[in-house]
Amino acid sequence: MQGSTGSAKAQGESRPSQGLHLELSALKLAVKAAISQVEKEHHELVKRKEQRTEEVTAQAEGIEEAIAQLDLSIPPLEDAASVASSRVATAVSRIEYFAKINVESLADQEASEASHTSTKVSKEAELAELNKAGGDVATRKIARNQEIETEYTKEHGRISTARQSEVEQLSTMSKNLETQQNKDEESLQKPARLIQIPVEIDGLNVQVGELGVTIKRPAASSQSLADLSAARSEVGRIRSEHGVAGNGLLAAQADERTCQFESKQATDRLTSYGQQIQIIDAEIENLNAKLDPAPGSLLAFFRGVDPQLWSDTAKVIDPALLSRQDLAPHIVVNDSGDARQAEHADVGGISLRVSELDVPSWVDMKDLREQIAKAQAGRVEATRLQTEAQDNAKKAAKALVAAKSLREQAEATLALADAAMGNTETNVTRAENVVLQEELACKTGAERKLASVRRQLHDLAEERRKLNEEAASRLTSLKADYTARRDRLRDEYNEATQRLDGEQLGWSSAERPADGPGS
Numbered sequence: 001m002q003g004s005t006g007s008a009k010a011q012g013e014s015r016p017s018q019g020l021h022l023e024l025s026a027l028k029l030a031v032k033a034a035i036s037q038v039e040k041e042h043h044e045l046v047k048r049k050e051q052r053t054e055e056v057t058a059q060a061e062g063i064e065e066a067i068a069q070l071d072l073s074i075p076p077l078e079d080a081a082s083v084a085s086s087r088v089a090t091a092v093s094r095i096e097y098f099a100k101i102n103v104e105s106l107a108d109q110e111a112s113e114a115s116h117t118s119t120k121v122s123k124e125a126e127l128a129e130l131n132k133a134g135g136d137v138a139t140r141k142i143a144r145n146q147e148i149e150t151e152y153t154k155e156h157g158r159i160s161t162a163r164q165s166e167v168e169q170l171s172t173m174s175k176n177l178e179t180q181q182n183k184d185e186e187s188l189q190k191p192a193r194l195i196q197i198p199v200e201i202d203g204l205n206v207q208v209g210e211l212g213v214t215i216k217r218p219a220a221s222s223q224s225l226a227d228l229s230a231a232r233s234e235v236g237r238i239r240s241e242h243g244v245a246g247n248g249l250l251a252a253q254a255d256e257r258t259c260q261f262e263s264k265q266a267t268d269r270l271t272s273y274g275q276q277i278q279i280i281d282a283e284i285e286n287l288n289a290k291l292d293p294a295p296g297s298l299l300a301f302f303r304g305v306d307p308q309l310w311s312d313t314a315k316v317i318d319p320a321l322l323s324r325q326d327l328a329p330h331i332v333v334n335d336s337g338d339a340r341q342a343e344h345a346d347v348g349g350i351s352l353r354v355s356e357l358d359v360p361s362w363v364d365m366k367d368l369r370e371q372i373a374k375a376q377a378g379r380v381e382a383t384r385l386q387t388e389a390q391d392n393a394k395k396a397a398k399a400l401v402a403a404k405s406l407r408e409q410a411e412a413t414l415a416l417a418d419a420a421m422g423n424t425e426t427n428v429t430r431a432e433n434v435v436l437q438e439e440l441a442c443k444t445g446a447e448r449k450l451a452s453v454r455r456q457l458h459d460l461a462e463e464r465r466k467l468n469e470e471a472a473s474r475l476t477s478l479k480a481d482y483t484a485r486r487d488r489l490r491d492e493y494n495e496a497t498q499r500l501d502g503e504q505l506g507w508s509s510a511e512r513p514a515d516g517p518g519s
Contacts, residue, residue: 029212033205037198048475055479173489177482184478191471197464204460207453214446220438228431235424242417249410256403263396270393273386280379287372296325305331 219225293299299322 029209037201169493174486177485177489180482184482191467194464194467194471197460197467201457201460201464204453204457208450208457211446211450211453215443215450218439218442218446220435220442224431224434224438228428228435231424231428231431235421235428238417238420238424242414242421245410245414245417249407249414252403252407252410256400256407259396259400259403263393263400266389266393266396270386270389273382273389276382277379277386280375280382284372284375284379287368287375290322290368293322301329 220228290299293303302322
């Protein structure tokens, strides 16, 4: 029962945080939808701008290419005019030279030197007439050459001016056409409905977000929520009391364990001191037995003889033999009458050098008495510590009884807190069930409304698509019209250029003044 109510309580507490998370997620989706729409429209505008930039760049390149071609055609014309002028000057110079030297009369004189004298008078008269006629011909030729050069220069200037005028006219008309196209595209506004639809879509998207939040976090009535909050507050209070009771029990159990440990330590120390006293008593008894051996024992025999006679022998005697009374000890003298050999001991037929061995402690009675006194002093101290340990053990036992009593009281308090916790969790479960039923009804209504809003969004999207297609179609038609105008403008420019090229070619191939005299 307590486990199930704890699970329901945990679910109830996690529901607000989950609802808040769902609400934020729905709002995030709505914002992302709006951002996606804005990015789509921005992408379309950027695409239109790039297309327009490419068209203007292509037009500018065409105009620049035409200007470059005209610039290239002007230098040849200027060179041709310069050559023609040079030829005219050369022809005039030759005519003047030939007239000066009277080349015709010189030829006649060289051909008929013999008859020259007889016909000198007539030839001189004829020469005068020819000189006069030649002067008139030269004058007319110079005038004609000047007229031709002047007309050629004028025509060359006219053609160059016409070419420049065509280029300027093409550039001006292209700029005017581009300006007019920009104005027409700007005047080609989208329908007002296309401006209204995004506003309506934004409003519906907000509703979708709100309804999504409502569906994911349906709300119950304020009274039910207040009842649930009060029940949870009571659970919190009881849980706090339960925690205090639990902590009290843990503290009481810890105190009890501490008292048990201290009581065990006191008992162990008491036992240890008792064992030490027993060991000391046994040691004292053993030392007393060595100091005052039993009559008839080996040690009693040694005590009745001068230690100088047997102290070396004692080095190789097993202490366990000292209390034996069946060994029949006696002093053995050697051939020289000495009782022993210095620093040696005889065992059976074997003599051992015992100078490197220590004399046993039981040989010297003074040393035995000091050991007994030390052991008795140790027993007095051990007895004192044993008495102190007995007092500590009694105190630890009393403290353990008190700790057990406190632990039992803490267990009883915790049991009461457990019962109260069960009752309050039952109340929370009942209130949560009421809230769940009301939230389910709220969620169902929001789902029906959300379906209606989504249908409206679909209809608006379809309407916007059709309007955008119509606007795009009008823009395409406008661009096609201006493209045709540019094509016509280029055709007119090409025709004018071809006409000027024909005129230029005609003048270049026309008769020009010939070089040399008589031309």
